[in-house]
Amino acid sequence: MIKRLTSLAQACSWLAVVTTLGLVLLLLGFLGLRGFDALNPALFFGKTPAWAAITARLPVWHGIWPACVGTVTLVLLASLLAIPLGLASGIYLASYAPGPWKRWFALAVELLAAIPSIVMGLFGFALILFLKKTLAPQANTCLLLSAGCLALLVLPYLILMTQTTLEALPSELRLTGLSLGFTPWQNLVHILLPAGGRGILSGVILAVGRAAEDTAVILLTGVVANAGLPSGILGKYEALPFHIFYLAAEARSDAELAQGFGAALVLLLLTAALFLGAYYLQNTLAKAWKQKDLLI
Amino acid sequence: MEAKRPVDLEPSVRVEHLHVSFGGREVLHDLSAQFAPGEITVILGRSGSGKSTFLRALNRLNECFPGSATRGSVRLKLQGQWRDIYREALPLTELRRRVGMVMQTPHLLPVSIAANLALPLKLVLGLPRREIPARVAGALKEAHLWEEVADRLDAPAHTLSGGQQQRLCLARVLALEPEILLVDEPTASLDFRASLKVEELLLSLKERYTIIAVSHSLSQARRLADAALIFRDGSVAERLSREDLQAPDTLQALLEEIF
Ligand SMILES: Nc1ncnc2c1ncn2[C@@H]1O[C@H](COP(=O)(O)OP(=O)(O)OP(=O)(O)O)[C@@H](O)[C@H]1O
Numbered sequence: 001m002i003k004r005l006t007s008l009a010q011a012c013s014w015l016a017v018v019t020t021l022g023l024v025l026l027l028l029g030f031l032g033l034r035g036f037d038a039l040n041p042a043l044f045f046g047k048t049p050a051w052a053a054i055t056a057r058l059p060v061w062h063g064i065w066p067a068c069v070g071t072v073t074l075v076l077l078a079s080l081l082a083i084p085l086g087l088a089s090g091i092y093l094a095s096y097a098p099g100p101w102k103r104w105f106a107l108a109v110e111l112l113a114a115i116p117s118i119v120m121g122l123f124g125f126a127l128i129l130f131l132k133k134t135l136a137p138q139a140n141t142c143l144l145l146s147a148g149c150l151a152l153l154v155l156p157y158l159i160l161m162t163q164t165t166l167e168a169l170p171s172e173l174r175l176t177g178l179s180l181g182f183t184p185w186q187n188l189v190h191i192l193l194p195a196g197g198r199g200i201l202s203g204v205i206l207a208v209g210r211a212a213e214d215t216a217v218i219l220l221t222g223v224v225a226n227a228g229l230p231s232g233i234l235g236k237y238e239a240l241p242f243h244i245f246y247l248a249a250e251a252r253s254d255a256e257l258a259q260g261f262g263a264a265l266v267l268l269l270l271t272a273a274l275f276l277g278a279y280y281l282q283n284t285l286a287k288a289w290k291q292k293d294l295l296i
Numbered sequence: 297m298e299a300k301r302p303v304d305l306e307p308s309v310r311v312e313h314l315h316v317s318f319g320g321r322e323v324l325h326d327l328s329a330q331f332a333p334g335e336i337t338v339i340l341g342r343s344g345s346g347k348s349t350f351l352r353a354l355n356r357l358n359e360c361f362p363g364s365a366t367r368g369s370v371r372l373k374l375q376g377q378w379r380d381i382y383r384e385a386l387p388l389t390e391l392r393r394r395v396g397m398v399m400q401t402p403h404l405l406p407v408s409i410a411a412n413l414a415l416p417l418k419l420v421l422g423l424p425r426r427e428i429p430a431r432v433a434g435a436l437k438e439a440h441l442w443e444e445v446a447d448r449l450d451a452p453a454h455t456l457s458g459g460q461q462q463r464l465c466l467a468r469v470l471a472l473e474p475e476i477l478l479v480d481e482p483t484a485s486l487d488f489r490a491s492l493k494v495e496e497l498l499l500s501l502k503e504r505y506t507i508i509a510v511s512h513s514l515s516q517a518r519r520l521a522d523a524a525l526i527f528r529d530g531s532v533a534e535r536l537s538r539e540d541l542q543a544p545d546t547l548q549a550l551l552e553e554i555f
């Protein structure tokens with residue numbers, strides 16, 4: 001009986017793994033097939049010469065280059081805001097927060113995690129309206145506002161991953177450094193954070209991925225279809241997910257639709273590159289830590 | 297071995313009326329004891345009688361657990377000066393460095409063998425980079441581990457055997473130049489041979505440190521101890537001298553008493 005149950009459970013988990021993998025491969029294959037043909041310089045730069053476009057000497061029409069730049073800037077800016085704050089909050093929750101505070105804070109984080117991105121977009125939009133009427137009449141939706149709202153959107157992933165990772169570390173590890181005379185800060189920076197590096201990294205990857213693909217937030221906070229390269233953090237900008245959404249909704253020809261698939265593939269590759277970058281960084285740091293190179 | 301032991305050494309650790317509790321449950325009650333430099337004092341007692349808690353009271357490590365509370369006085373002679381560690385503002389990092397502790401199970405850092413020693417040297421003592429390798433080697437030699445690990449200092453520390461891990465922990469503590477050594481069941485998971493090696497090591501160190509060692513083996517206590525404390529339910533039930541320990545009838549009494 002128990003044997004039968006075990007093998008049933010095994011079969012189910014196999015099925016789950018195979019289904020998931022299959023679906024992912026199907027999606028990637030579909031995107032690759034439809035998008036691959038569109039992957040050429042014209043997809044990125046339209047009729048503008050590539051070098052002139054990259055160096056921003058000539059504007060790009062009908063190409064996704066500005067959207068690529070916009071998305072990368074947006075994700076970097078959002079990460080810059082969210083990662084330090086998220087890590088710090090996670091650390092606080094895991095190591096310092098006194099009991100009752102911790103419960104309230106954790107509740108707040110869960111609430112934040114439950115907010116749909118369109119609501120976050122509306123929040124940003126309302127914020128600008130409010131600013132316009134009160135402190136800053138010239139305020140407008142822009143790259144910085146989008147990045148701020150995105151940062152708020154992905155903050156819970158970072159906080160929860162950091163907190164759970166640190167809390168899951170063996171309590172001996174916490175004690176080891178302290179027993180040797182480390183200060184709590186040294187213990188955190190030189191032992192706990194590096195030991196939890198992998199878990200924190202997956203939080204960062206989740207956050208970056210989420211920030212790169214989100215459309216609802218930026219839709220209401222500053223993205224436009226044709227802005228060219230972002231002029232600054234207070235300017236409008238283009239972004240890949242919005243571009244894809246736009247093309248999918250309004251494509252008037254097969255060529256435009258193909259461009260949509262191409263853009264989707266590029267977005268996928270771009271996030272993959274960001275992940276690889278994060279993974280590589282974490283790996284290098286971990287190696288250095290294990291061999292003490294960086295530290296002394 | 298015990299030839300030049302002075303008869304009444306001035307103690308370097310004085311514990312008076314120590315109470316430790318966790319979450320309101322008292323684990324050590326009104327415990328008083330003294331420990332002398334150049335001696336090994338072995339603490340014996342049933343599981344749960346508070347031996348580890350007592351050691352942790354000497355470097356204030358109990359405070360790292362939630363709900364711990366400590367009363368009483370613990371005075372240590374550090375660098376020739378008496379310090380009341382629960383009353384004076386002696387920095388915790390300084391205290392824990394001077395009162396080195398090897399825990400009941402090897403607590404390795406998940407880094408290389410060398411980094412396990414180098415990291416505390418760098419962070420706690422602030423040694424400059426160029427002095428660290430010599431210090432690491434010195435401590436490994438002192439802990440009789442050098443020959444076994446000299447050719448694989450960059451290997452992960454957890455690839456060492458249990459006994460080697462224990463000695464690595466000891467080396468790590470010795471590298472910080474402590475004055476008092478707390479050793480919690482250093483041979484708990486070792487076979488007889490490996491245990492003897494660790495015991496030999498402790499004996500070779502006792503001239504220079506005040507050593508307080510917890511043990512669960514009476515025969516080990518007889519090999520190591522200059523004095524022994526028997527713990528029962530969180531206080532000292534009895535104090536035995538080396539001679540007491542060797543006497544066969546105490547042995548019988550002790551066996552019935554603790555085990
Ligand atoms: N961090 C803690 N929180 C709560 N209770 C604790 C804590 N540490 C120890 N205790 C309690 O204190 C008592 C003594 O524990 P301690 O570890 O000092 O015993 P011990 O004599 O070292 O035992 P053993 O020989 O099994 O190692 C036990 O009842 C234990 O449950």
Ligand SMILES: [Mg+2]
Nearest residue numbers: 347348349400
């Ligand atoms: Mg113990």
